[in-house]
Amino acid sequence: MTGIAGTINSFFAGGLPIRLTAFDGSVSGDTASPYGLRIVNQRGLQYILTAPGDLGLARAYVSGDLELEGTHPGDPYPLLKLIVGSTDFARPSVTEMARLVKELGAASFVPPKPPAHEHLPTWRHALEGVRSVGVNALRRHTHERDAEAIHHHYDVSNTFYEHVLGPSMTYTCAVFPSEDATLEEAQAHKYDLVCRKLGLQPGQRLLDVGCGWGGMVRHAARHYGVKALGVTLSREQASWAAEAIKREGLDDIAEVRFSDYRHVPEGGFDAISSIGMTEHIGVKNYPAYFSFLHAKLKDDGRLLNHCITRADNRGEAMAGAFIDRYVFPDGELAGSGTIVTAVENAGFEVQHHENFRRHYARTLAGWNENLVANWDACVAETDPGTAKVWGLYMAGSRVGFEHNEIQLHHVLATKTVGGVTSYPLRHEFGV
Structure with missing residues (x-):
């Protein structure tokens, strides 16, 4: 025995x-x-x-x-x-x-009730008759389902995220300019790199889709003098960002709006940044997503798409069961080639493509360090189960990036019309 x-x-x-x-x-x-x-x-x-x-x-x-x-x-x-x-x-x-x-x-083979932290999958919602899902229970990435999924992940607590993410309040891959750069320095460098890739100039208009707590919006407005609009489906993020914009005196040129990106009425933007957004929209929706962004840009405008990708273009788009139930409900990942194809098919001309896989492993290590350093405060702000979910998710994702199972890619593209573009003969953002 x-x-x-x-x-x-x-x-x-x-x-x-x-x-x-x-x-x-x-x-x-x-x-x-x-x-x-x-x-x-x-x-x-x-x-x-x-x-x-x-x-x-x-x-x-x-x-x-x-x-x-x-x-x-x-x-x-x-x-x-x-x-x-x-x-x-x-x-x-x-x-x-x-x-x-x-x-x-x-008795060992009788399934216990899942922990309260678990976001039930679509078929369980349908069978249990959850009214908030209703007729959309079997449809992923409707406006209602996306709002529900974003609320599950991002509306945990702004204070909790302040402890984990640090002062930058940035929940996307940092770009480390040197081996000894801090997480905060790397996040600022990431935003600046995106601004340089987009070729931002004073007086231009920027749309940041899925803007989080407004880090990109505030950086672009403060350092590049653009008029920046960010949209997020998280009410908590929008509230925090609005306060930060006011505190930093950027009210006249920066705005973060609690809104689905599909409800943005403005157009004619000089540039669009999509940082950590594509993972949430569903692979089948890539054509509509990039076509929407294409329509929002001026001719010759630029798009920078920053997202987690699979290491190949063959794997199933669905995230694993733990990620889907506890972290990113309805999240889907595709290979960078799938992203490039969708961007090009929407009418963009791809100009540059870059992989930041190793940078994300370092970013996650920094977040885990912050969680350890602020463990008691994080547990007090949420509960032990939630804090453990985030520790497990970030550490497991770090392993995935280190093993090249997942990657992080930038795809830079222009809305080139009739072959005419102001994009330089050689890239000028590699500083």
């Missing part, structure tokens, strides 16, 4: 590379490892058995029924880098299931 730990460990090919301990006292896996997983109780076992892989482990962890040993919950990176990519196991055959039921008890 190997006990619960031995049984669970046997599900993983070659066994877990860390220690696994269970509430029956059994221990398995690499017992010499400084890192470990501890199944605290029966419910933790049920989560793991009824949702094999990342989702079951995440449910148990968020609910407090699975503990991580040897690492801080605000930055479980040292443990995750050992197990990411090896947490899935095949469902047992009928014969194996019979053995497991006999060994672990039939």
Whole structure:
């Protein structure tokens, strides 16, 4: 009899590379490892058995029924880098299931209710008759569904994000100008690089789609003298940004609006920045999205699209179960080639394409450091489960970027009409 730990460990090919301990006292896996997983109780076992892989482990962890040993919950990176990519196991055959039921008890295979932090997928909404979703329950990326998804992720608490993101309040990949640059320096450098790529000049008009807390809007207005409009589906972000704009004396040239980008009536912009937005709109909506942006630009205007991408153009666009349920509901990622194709098919001329994968790994490390440093305040502002979700998500994503499973790309394009463009013969923004 190997006990619960031995049984669970046997599900993983070659066994877990860390220690696994269970509430029956059994221990398995690499017992010499400084890192470990501890199944605290029966419910933790049920989560793991009824949702094999990342989702079951995440449910148990968020609910407090699975503990991580040897690492801080605000930055479980040292443990995750050992197990990411090896947490899935095949469902047992009928014969194996019979053995497991006999060994672990039939109650172990009864699914517990998911933690309250979990954003239910579309089919669960439909079956449970959630009124707020209504007739749109089976349709992704409607105006209502997008608003709901953005609210789930970004309206956690502005104070929480201040602790995690730092003074820049920027929740997108930074660009590190040097090995010793701080996170704040790298975020400012990112905004400045985007401004230079867009060729911003005083008096021009900028639209920042999915503007977050207004970092790009304020940087472009303050340093480049443009009239900048940002839009976000997060009411909390819009409120914070409006206060920051007023505090910095930018009211006359900067605005952040609580609005769906599809409701922006203005047009004739000189430049558009889309930073961390494409991940939320759905791959099937790329043609409509980039066509909309194309129509909002003046002839010869520029577009900079900054987004997380897959490392190839073959993989399924859907995010993993944990990301979809706990972090970015309805989020979808595609390869950078898919982005370029959609941009070109919308009528743009692509001028430059750049990968910042390693920069995002460093950005995430900085956010995890901030979460650890402000752990008690973050838990007090939200709750232990929410804080653990963010630590797990950021550390796991860091591993994904380091392993080149996901990337971050800039695609710079112009609205070239009749072959006429003011874009220089050579790029001038590589400072």
